[in-house]
Amino acid sequence: MDNVNGAKPHFVLVPLMAQGHMIPMVDMARLLASRGATVSFVTTPVNAARIKPVIDDASRAGLPIRFVEFKLPCKEAGVPEGCESFDLLPSVDFYRPFFEAICMLREPLKLFLQETTPRASCMITDYCHWWTSEVAQELNIVRLVFHGPSCFFILSSRNIHHSKVYESVADEHESVVVPGLPQRIEITRAQAPGWFSRWEDIRQKAMEAERTATGFVMNTFQELESEHVALYIESTKKMVLPIGPLSLYNKDTKSKATRGNKSSIEEHQILSWLDSMEPRSVLLVSFGSMVRTRPLQLIEVGCALEASGRPFVWVVKEVEKCAEVEKWMSEGFEERTRARSLIITGWAPQMVILSHGAVGGFVTHCGWNSILEAISPGVPMITWPHFADQFLNEKLVVEVLRIGVAVGIKVPVFRPEEDKVEVERGAIESAIVSDGRRGGRR
Template sequence: MAISEAGAHILIFPYPAQGHMIPLLDLTHQLALRNLTITILVTPKNLHYLNPLLIKHPSIHPLVLPFPRTDSIPDGVENVRDLPSGGFLSMMTALFDLYHPMLNWFRKHPSPPVAIVSDIFLGWTNRLAAELNIPRYVFSPSGVLAMSIACNVWRDMPKRNDPTDENEVIKFSDIPNSPSHNRWKLSPMFRRHVEGDPQSEALKGFHMGNVVSRGFVFNSFTELERVYLDYMKKFLGHDQVWAVGPLLPSEEERVGRGGANQILAGEIKSWLDQFEDATVVYVCFGSQAVLTNKQMEMLALGLEKSGARFLWSSKEPTTGHMVGEYGMIPSGFEDRVAGRGLIVKGWAPQVAILSHPAVGAFLTHCGWNSVLEAIAAGVPMLTWPMGADQFANADLLDELEVGTRVCEGERRLPDPDNLARLITTSVSDEKEVRSGRAKVLSKAALGSTQKDGTSYRAVNNLVDHLSNPKQL
């Protein structure tokens, strides 16, 4: 393990969404193990996320800055999870108002950080770093393929041939395997861009701030996305690109990750313990997505018709306008599937569930953290991408032969008969090809983080880079 004699001081700035913050905090743990001195910037209501790190690492210090007040975000909300759908843009804009408080803190600090590592949605910190004459590094909680597409979109701003056609295909011919997406699958922030509009141009500037930053750090691993890592180095024009994943919780942190309590985790484990290996389908759509009642109905019907055993972590709506129209389990469903189906209302200990031998498939929205957790556990996926980077992630799973598409789009409905067939197949003897591929990727994922693995070495190289003044 590389140990920095200088103990270089680094500022870590996570974006306040659970799927973004947790992997960057996992990376921070790895950096602290290698003797870096670290300050983490958070707003008051997100300070509790740092508690496990602060207990383990006295070299980590929180920088707590008041959340900028804004009309677009309800009072007291400082985390995207508590915002209405589409809250990312409002949060990005609000956090830009931390620019001057951060600048003042740097200038008053007796030994300020020599570099900034911040989330992809905080591209404006590159401008701040330039003003301070220090480098900024991008942390991507998304995969390399997804970020390759995002960087292309914001750099090239592909024009529309037909302004009314959301199905128009956008091709990315210079990216390996030439991915192509319907326009409606691209980032909504890009699709809403209006040339000349001040907010749109500022948002584009945030994204381009990533492209011109000193380097990229990905929560991925070389064996998973080698061709896309090589492409990103070519696209950026330098080799300061590090794949340091999968960033996953330790064994002792698996149950608590995401807020699940010990009693619930124990009940879930006891339920899963009843079943043979690889015979249960785990269903979860992450911390953000809430299904409409019609989607819930079609999903429940597919699960019921499949006859398969399943564990469904169903997120309930958190905002008033969604209550009654989203997230309702169909009446009588739980009784009809009693014994072979378990429904957990709210967050479940996902890493622990995926690691259980009884789980043989994962029906997922293809959020990158979920994808990596399933890959590390060796579990094939049934994919229902809904937005953001999820379509690119599902494409990657298709390419790797560990994913089977069951639906796509946040408003679309799965065909319950087709869904039932795919669910049944995912835990039957027909699953062997994808199951075998998943096991190969799992071995590669776990090996990458062991001593002398590709990701282990990448973290060491990143620390050496941050600690060498000549490289900065």
């Protein structure tokens, strides 16, 4: 792994400040360092505090990783202080200013690269960080783009954009066939291509920056997406490195439990509860870090879980567990399901749960990290996408890989301000029962 001059390579990783992007790049940093490379991981104080157990473990293990903290200029960009990750923003109205704050890290990053030793051999930067392209070119540093979502999503989005297939439809809810795929996949404009659909200027900058990259690093693996990886290579004419699932770097329970953030429950409590359950009987319900489920919908989920009769682990965020939800839970739900339920408020150690033999199903928002964490131990999924890459990920899980069933959601939910029900308890229960008939096959 030496350079031609005998020096160890020095990778500089610049992740997007969002849990779904940070988590796999932390794993990548540890993977590269364990193979002998020097790694500089660019982060901010709040994000560094979240991954402190990982930082401490890397230090104890003697891994050559430097966690470089840059102050995010929140105030200058109009973002509330301390909101240094997308999931910490109080509203989607702050997403655009947050991107602007991130772009202001250009000069600090350039200064670091100019002064750091050994000199950076390669930068691996998130697709969203278009501004790192200019820095890499100015300093003559090789740059690889990191794609956090599935190759299926990246390829589909690229094909949709270049074919301009949406120009033929007048309604955002009218389906079109995604061009250039081995399978017939239909999607609506509302469902895809996703995150940047509101900010075309950022999309254009990201795509232009992509063209200047040497190649791509993807958190997927050849056996899972071989056709899509081959088509992406053919389309981009660039090197594509599928190096995932990066989550598998975490081998022991402790590293699984601290992946992403400090768990709000001790892992031994979870393991003890799961050990008491029958093999492949438990259903995990968890919707990632950014989804905010409103009270009426939470109650529908709870009613479906109760009616299904299955043991379950239900992860509810602190911001979701309002007085209305707590009142409903305390008025009989918790007592009636106590013998077969574990309700976790806050951050849950998802890998610890999914890798346990008692778990036989997973109700997921279709974030790519969550999908990979379920695929690795062979846990089938009930898919409930919300936005961004999640609807195309659902297509991959349900229609291509056939390892999940859809709960039936059709319209993205970006602003769940209204307290309404998107999916009724009957549909949720039906999907749970259908998943149960699949038997949690491994």
